[in-house]
Amino acid sequence: xxxxxxxxxxxxxxxxxxxxxxxxxxxxxxxVSWYQQALGQGPQFIFQYYREEENGRGNFPPRFxxxxxxxxxxxxxxNALELDDSALYLCASSxxxxxxxxxxxxxxxxxxxxx
Amino acid sequence: xxxxxxSPQSLIILEGKxxxxxxxxxxxxxxNLRWYKQDTGRGPVSLTIxxxxxxxxxxxxxxxxxxxxxxxSSLHIxxxxxxxxxxxxxxxxxxxxxxxxxxxxxxIIKP
Numbered sequence: 001x002x003x004x005x006x007x008x009x010x011x012x013x014x015x016x017x018x019x020x021x022x023x024x025x026x027x028x029x030x031x032v033s034w035y036q037q038a039l040g041q042g043p044q045f046i047f048q049y050y051r052e053e054e055n056g057r058g059n060f061p062p063r064f065x066x067x068x069x070x071x072x073x074x075x076x077x078x079n080a081l082e083l084d085d086s087a088l089y090l091c092a093s094s095x096x097x098x099x100x101x102x103x104x105x106x107x108x109x110x111x112x113x114x115x
Numbered sequence: 116x117x118x119x120x121x122s123p124q125s126l127i128i129l130e131g132k133x134x135x136x137x138x139x140x141x142x143x144x145x146x147n148l149r150w151y152k153q154d155t156g157r158g159p160v161s162l163t164i165x166x167x168x169x170x171x172x173x174x175x176x177x178x179x180x181x182x183x184x185x186x187x188s189s190l191h192i193x194x195x196x197x198x199x200x201x202x203x204x205x206x207x208x209x210x211x212x213x214x215x216x217x218x219x220x221x222x223i224i225k226p
Binding site: 002004040041042043048056058088090092103106107108 | 156161204215217218
């Protein structure tokens with residue numbers, strides 16, 4: 001176990017709805033990254049948060065947004081859900097001072113199904 | 116365009132046998148190359164991290180190699196076990212700390 005937790009485990013929504021996914025990072029880690037992983041594909045980088053500020057973003061539309069809290073936990077919000085948003089959403093925590101060699105520790109993911 | 120390609124897409128081998136998985140990357144500027152193991156429906160778990168100056172890195176029965184000139188990496192698994200059945204994904208980190216991921220190789224170990 002990595003110490004990174006995500007909730008909920010599974011979620012079913014309909015098109016047009018909004019969803020909030022949550023992530024608690026490993027103790028002492030100040031950086032959280034979010035990824036979307038479609039079935040049979042590798043993860044795609046959504047964005048990263050460091051000390052409550054967005055610190056890099058992948059090729060995702062603005063309806064994907066996030067927050068990081070003072071305790072370094074994080075939320076991913078997706079508005080106006082589309083069928084293609086169905087995926088496993090992963091968060092990973094890391095320590096910024098580890099630099100580029102720093103390991104990212106992944107949570108178990110949230111499986112989102114959009115009907 | 117930054118991308119990572121892996122081969123084969125899937126592989127079936129008998130327990131106890133060795134195998135090698137391939138990863139080609141075109142990520143520039145390149146920082147490091149990572150291999151992950153991902154069980155179905157779970158988050159990836161890091162196996163190795165290598166910078167451009169490292170040629171080989173081992174983690175138990177897993178040995179990763181990196182050729183920064185040809186932009187190729189491989190993951191060799193020795194004496195496979197049933198618990199090695201998983202997807203193996205390589206990811207290259209660029210200078211912006213962003214990981215570019217491959218689609219993975221699905222490995223099935225048969226008794």
